[in-house]
Amino acid sequence: MAEFLQLILSGLAAGSIYALAAVGFTLLWQASQTINFAQGEFVMLPAFFVLVGMTVLGLPLWTSIAFALVLSLIVLGLMFKKLVVEPMLPHGTLPLVIATIALGVLLKESVKEFYGATAQPFPAIFPQTVYNVAGASISLQDIGNLTVSMLAIVGLQLFLGRTRTGRCMQATAQNPNVAEILGVNVKRMVLYTFLINAALATVASVLISPIYLAKFSNGETLGLVAFIAAIVGGFNQIRGALVGGLLIGVIDNLSAVYISAQYRSAMPLILLIIIILVRPQGLLGTSEGRSV
Amino acid sequence: MTETILSVHNISKQFGGIHAVSNVSFDVKRGEILGLIGPNGSGKSTLFNCILGQLKPSAGHCEIDGRPTDGVRPADLSLMGVGRTFQQLSVFPKMTVLDNVLLSGQEHEGSMLSRLFGPGDAGLTKKAEQLIEFFRLTPYRDTEAGSLSYGQQKLVDAAMAFMAGPGIVLLDEPAGGVNLTMLTHLKDRLMTYNREHGTTFVVIEHNMEFVMSLCTRIIVLAEGELIAEGTPEEVRSNQTVIDAYLGG
Amino acid sequence: MNPFKLLLLAVGLVALFVAPIGQGNYIIYTLNSWLLFSIAAMGLNLTLGYAGQVSLAQAGFMGIGAYVTALMTLAGIHWIFAAVLAISSCFLVGLMLGYPALRVQHHFLAFVTLAFNTLLFLVLRNEEEMTGGSLGLVGMPRPDIFGLSTGGNLQFYYFTLVCFVCAAGVMWWILRSPWGRAFMALRENPIRAESLGLKVRRQTLLAFAIGSAFGGLAGAIQAPLVQFIEPHSFGLIHSLKLLLMVVVGGSGFFFGPMLGAAVVILLPEVLRFTEGYYLIIYSALVIVLMAYSPGGLIGLGQKLFDKFRPKQQARHDLKQGVQL
Numbered sequence: 089m090a091e092f093l094q095l096i097l098s099g100l101a102a103g104s105i106y107a108l109a110a111v112g113f114t115l116l117w118q119a120s121q122t123i124n125f126a127q128g129e130f131v132m133l134p135a136f137f138v139l140v141g142m143t144v145l146g147l148p149l150w151t152s153i154a155f156a157l158v159l160s161l162i163v164l165g166l167m168f169k170k171l172v173v174e175p176m177l178p179h180g181t182l183p184l185v186i187a188t189i190a191l192g193v194l195l196k197e198s199v200k201e202f203y204g205a206t207a208q209p210f211p212a213i214f215p216q217t218v219y220n221v222a223g224a225s226i227s228l229q230d231i232g233n234l235t236v237s238m239l240a241i242v243g244l245q246l247f248l249g250r251t252r253t254g255r256c257m258q259a260t261a262q263n264p265n266v267a268e269i270l271g272v273n274v275k276r277m278v279l280y281t282f283l284i285n286a287a288l289a290t291v292a293s294v295l296i297s298p299i300y301l302a303k304f305s306n307g308e309t310l311g312l313v314a315f316i317a318a319i320v321g322g323f324n325q326i327r328g329a330l331v332g333g334l335l336i337g338v339i340d341n342l343s344a345v346y347i348s349a350q351y352r353s354a355m356p357l358i359l360l361i362i363i364i365l366v367r368p369q370g371l372l373g374t375s376e377g378r379s380v
Numbered sequence: 381m382t383e384t385i386l387s388v389h390n391i392s393k394q395f396g397g398i399h400a401v402s403n404v405s406f407d408v409k410r411g412e413i414l415g416l417i418g419p420n421g422s423g424k425s426t427l428f429n430c431i432l433g434q435l436k437p438s439a440g441h442c443e444i445d446g447r448p449t450d451g452v453r454p455a456d457l458s459l460m461g462v463g464r465t466f467q468q469l470s471v472f473p474k475m476t477v478l479d480n481v482l483l484s485g486q487e488h489e490g491s492m493l494s495r496l497f498g499p500g501d502a503g504l505t506k507k508a509e510q511l512i513e514f515f516r517l518t519p520y521r522d523t524e525a526g527s528l529s530y531g532q533q534k535l536v537d538a539a540m541a542f543m544a545g546p547g548i549v550l551l552d553e554p555a556g557g558v559n560l561t562m563l564t565h566l567k568d569r570l571m572t573y574n575r576e577h578g579t580t581f582v583v584i585e586h587n588m589e590f591v592m593s594l595c596t597r598i599i600v601l602a603e604g605e606l607i608a609e610g611t612p613e614e615v616r617s618n619q620t621v622i623d624a625y626l627g628g
Numbered sequence: 629m630n631p632f633k634l635l636l637l638a639v640g641l642v643a644l645f646v647a648p649i650g651q652g653n654y655i656i657y658t659l660n661s662w663l664l665f666s667i668a669a670m671g672l673n674l675t676l677g678y679a680g681q682v683s684l685a686q687a688g689f690m691g692i693g694a695y696v697t698a699l700m701t702l703a704g705i706h707w708i709f710a711a712v713l714a715i716s717s718c719f720l721v722g723l724m725l726g727y728p729a730l731r732v733q734h735h736f737l738a739f740v741t742l743a744f745n746t747l748l749f750l751v752l753r754n755e756e757e758m759t760g761g762s763l764g765l766v767g768m769p770r771p772d773i774f775g776l777s778t779g780g781n782l783q784f785y786y787f788t789l790v791c792f793v794c795a796a797g798v799m800w801w802i803l804r805s806p807w808g809r810a811f812m813a814l815r816e817n818p819i820r821a822e823s824l825g826l827k828v829r830r831q832t833l834l835a836f837a838i839g840s841a842f843g844g845l846a847g848a849i850q851a852p853l854v855q856f857i858e859p860h861s862f863g864l865i866h867s868l869k870l871l872l873m874v875v876v877g878g879s880g881f882f883f884g885p886m887l888g889a890a891v892v893i894l895l896p897e898v899l900r901f902t903e904g905y906y907l908i909i910y911s912a913l914v915i916v917l918m919a920y921s922p923g924g925l926i927g928l929g930q931k932l933f934d935k936f937r938p939k940q941q942a943r944h945d946l947k948q949g950v951q952l
Contacts, residue, residue, distance in 0.1 A: 185738065187918040193911040358747070
């Protein structure tokens with residue numbers, strides 16, 4: 089039982105980080121119909137920005153994180169939108185899908201060439217303390233990760249629901265034409281979405297890299313998990329992406345111990361296929377209805 | 381074969397609290413050219429979509445040849461012999477005029493397998509060429525449909541709707557954006573086709589002159605309700621209709 | 629088909645026949661892989677370029693084809709039977725994967741195939757008893773066809789060439805049939821196509837399943853060509869590579885996949901001087917290509933051709949007919 093609880097907690101902690109990536113993924117989809125196949129690489133990259141800040145520029149950890157955030161906002165937010173998404177949109181979704189796939193390869197290979205192919209140790213944000221509660225070892229890192237990512241998502245929800253800008257963003261996501269008529273600066277709102285996605289990716293990167301180490305190929309699994317989380321939860325909902333992320337984190341952890349270590353990474357995939365078969369709109373999603 | 385090809389029974393459709401269509405009923409007789417007119421927002425398009433099974437009516441039902449249309453997939457509706465055009469242009473721009481017309485008929489012929497192993501034109505080239513000739517489009521037979529003028533594409537669109545040889549064709553604003561000469565040609569073709577093949581037409585239209593001279597019978601909607609029904613002359617002199625248009 | 633095109637086709641076939649003569653083993657092997665990947669890319673082009681769906685499992689289907697062929701030929705069954713089973717199992721798996729995925733909108737097929745390719749990799753790696761795990765399978769025999777041995781590299785090249793020509797012929801047949809017209813209509817305007825009686829979902833599903841079957845054939849050839857298969861040869865990255873072949877060559881053009889396969893296979897040789905930067909340059913080029921010419925290299929060529937061609941088609945109005 090103690091082991092079970094422990095697995096659940098660390099599953100939730102990992103899952104909440106997946107949720108960050110998944111939330112960004114759904115936001116992008118809503119705002120600009122962009123299916124970002126490079127989302128995993130978006131989470132992989134900021135960790136290397138931090139490492140560059142620390143090792144090349146000699147900055148302290150927290151300054152490096154701020155540096156990485158700014159760099160991510162520019163590269164993964166602004167430049168991604170201006171240089172990749174915008175030129176592609178007039179051609180329909182397919183070229184954009186291909187372009188984001190190529191972008192993923194570009195980011196991955198760039199890190200490999202310019203920084204290194206080996207996994208880099210990444211400084212822990214939280215102390216490596218482990219508490220023993222009723223036989224279960226609870227690590228402070230897990231608690232910290234869970235708290236930070238939950239705060240980020242709740243903060244995002246509040247921003248979207250309670251502020252004027254947030255509501256304009258939601259209006260844009262639901263119907264850009266109507267939003268435009270109502271005087272919303274649609275272009276700016278879409279840009280904000282891209283920036284938020286970049287920021288979420290940075291947070292996820294900083295939280296996950298101490299666990300998995302920073303490696304150029306991290307994006308492969310992370311991207312897949314983010315897709316699955318978004319689809320399992322419900323493609324058109326932030327809450328859905330959160331639930332999907334947590335669920336996958338927990339399932340991943342439990343199946344590693346109780347089912348088969350070899351097929352651990354298959355469980356989320358099987359979950360995905362079941363969801364698409366049984367409830368294609370996702371656990372919390374609403375079906376989008378038929379378009380005439 | 382009954383006299384009535386399409387019957388609309390007490391159709392109502394609400395969106396939230398708004399009544400887009402309230403309790404509309406009418407029948408369409410075989411071989412008729414029926415016009416469906418009304419000011420903007422009178423519920424024409426909603427009614428049209430209910431008839432085509434694209435929207436589920438809040439109450440009532442529609443039948444084509446005695447078969448309810450609600451929930452029928454567009455492809456099956458087409459196979460039932462119901463042709464339609466769309467308000468926006470909808471030809472396949474990168475395909476030739478001939479291919480556009482062939483495509484419109486091929487699914488009505490043979491089986492899935494015969495369409496793979498059989499002849500490339502599904503044996504329809506002759507029929508398609510006749511239709512293309514009927515609309516005076518023969519010089520453009522092998523031209524990509526997207527490179528034709530707007531009016532010509534409207535003709536291709538109509539030829540596609542006719543290709544399957546359907547018993548009833550629903551035309552959504554066929555005159556929209558078409559110039560006067562082309563309009564006369566289009567009207568002439570529709571009336572000739574109706575005369576020669578006995579095909580039934582239901583036409584939604586804004587252009588009053590076009591509707592008045594084309595249709596044998598007209599139904600007028602205003603604010604979701606059927607306010608008048610009759611021959612063009614009757615509708616033209618109907619005070620309620622005049623009020624609805626002028627007052628609206 | 630007009631005489632000029634027929635002549636061009638004949639020249640192309642002769643070129644393919646002559647190309648490997650007198651070449652070293654490495655060149656023959658490269659040409660062979662090009663033919664093989666062209667077959668797989670041709671299938672993917674049907675899914676992507678004609679039916680407008682993204683499949684990220686084409687390498688996975690090659691894997692199914694290769695493993696089925698390898699296991700059967702190692703057990704002493706003739707390649708022909710193995711290949712037939714390889715192709716039909718890919719077709720069936722395609723149907724089973726596509727059916728649920730195509731019930732929903734968006735690019736769900738992309739996600740389902742992505743998951744499938746990853747799952748397949750895990751199965752190939754973990755089920756060691758059958759698949760040999762990470763060590764893979766070795767020593768698949770090259771078949772004798774009608775008493776002719778394909779053991780030598782040159783002979784095997786001609787064997788692949790025959791398969792390639794057959795595959796291209798089948799593809800041509802499909803595209804010229806009413807199905808081909810239906811696929812194109814699906815890509816251009818699915819809503820209109822449906823209103824004309826086209827069963828959109830069924831037709832798309834068939835495009836995907838047939839495309840997958842081409843992957844199976846490519847895999848069936850790959851097993852005896854390489855004579856060593858292991859899970860990594862069929863990972864997701866190879867599916868992406870196949871996707872790039874189709875897109876770079878020109879999706880929706882008959883010869884697009886062949887050109888794309890040539891580029892993707894030859895470019896590493898051309899860009900060898902860039903060493904590790906090859907993939908970086910390559911992926912950047914793909915992004916630029918997508919921005920300027922979503923129709924790939926063939927689309928780009930067509931654009932340029934149209935630009936410099938003297939305008940002479942504007943005189944339709946001299947012909948008889950409606951002139952408006």
